[in-house]
Amino acid sequence: MKLLASLTSPYARKVRVVMAEKKLDYELILEDVWADDSDILKHNPLGKVPCLIMDDQASLFDSRVIVEYLDTLSPVGRLIPQAGRDRAAVKCWEAIADGLLDACVAIVVEKRRPEEMRLPAWIDRQNSKITAALQSMNNTLGDQSFCMGTSFSLADIAVGCALGYLDLRFPELDWRSQYGNLQRLDEKLQARPSFASTLPPTQ
Numbered sequence: 001m002k003l004l005a006s007l008t009s010p011y012a013r014k015v016r017v018v019m020a021e022k023k024l025d026y027e028l029i030l031e032d033v034w035a036d037d038s039d040i041l042k043h044n045p046l047g048k049v050p051c052l053i054m055d056d057q058a059s060l061f062d063s064r065v066i067v068e069y070l071d072t073l074s075p076v077g078r079l080i081p082q083a084g085r086d087r088a089a090v091k092c093w094e095a096i097a098d099g100l101l102d103a104c105v106a107i108v109v110e111k112r113r114p115e116e117m118r119l120p121a122w123i124d125r126q127n128s129k130i131t132a133a134l135q136s137m138n139n140t141l142g143d144q145s146f147c148m149g150t151s152f153s154l155a156d157i158a159v160g161c162a163l164g165y166l167d168l169r170f171p172e173l174d175w176r177s178q179y180g181n182l183q184r185l186d187e188k189l190q191a192r193p194s195f196a197s198t199l200p201p202t203q
Contacts, residue, residue: 096137165200
């Protein structure tokens with residue numbers, strides 16, 4: 001398998017963490033989707049990473065689709081419950097973490113526009129989503145060891161990658177001082193080799 005990814009993409013990091021936890025072999029191919037010579041459209045018509053190219057050259061895209069597929073490839077460290085309410089709960093955690101990331105990316109893209117063309121109301125709206133998501137995740141986590149209680153799952157991976165992206169792009173937010181439950185979870189996650197080996201570059 002080959003994974004088209006960016007080292008700073010939190011969605012791609014989620015896939016890479018899953019692959020590390022599942023001990024799956026793959027070739028990492030760095031792809032700059034903003035470059036004029038990018039080949040991403042040959043594999044993903046939406047022009048986004050991550051994109052997984054399988055051995056038969058078929059492509060899978062969208063991180064949620066990819067990680068669900070990867071979890072079926074090996075019995076090592078099941079990350080998504082197979083059925084029932086727990087499965088839905090894990091996917092709900094993933095949805096709110098990815099929604100937080102969508103808001104973050106929207107701000108990053110908006111701030112690339114010339115200042116006179118930026119829409120402050122749009123940025124404020126995205127910031128409100130980030131705050132609401134952090135509050136919800138912090139409250140739902142409570143004093144549990146992991147998002148789903150005592151078991152590490154995809155929910156924790158999704159949340160950890162979202163928090164890591166806040167550190168990368170929004171250090172001024174200082175979320176740790178406001179959301180102690182998430183800080184405690186993040187400390188556990190950063191100690192895992194899968195997270196330590198996928199830290200995004202700071203430059």
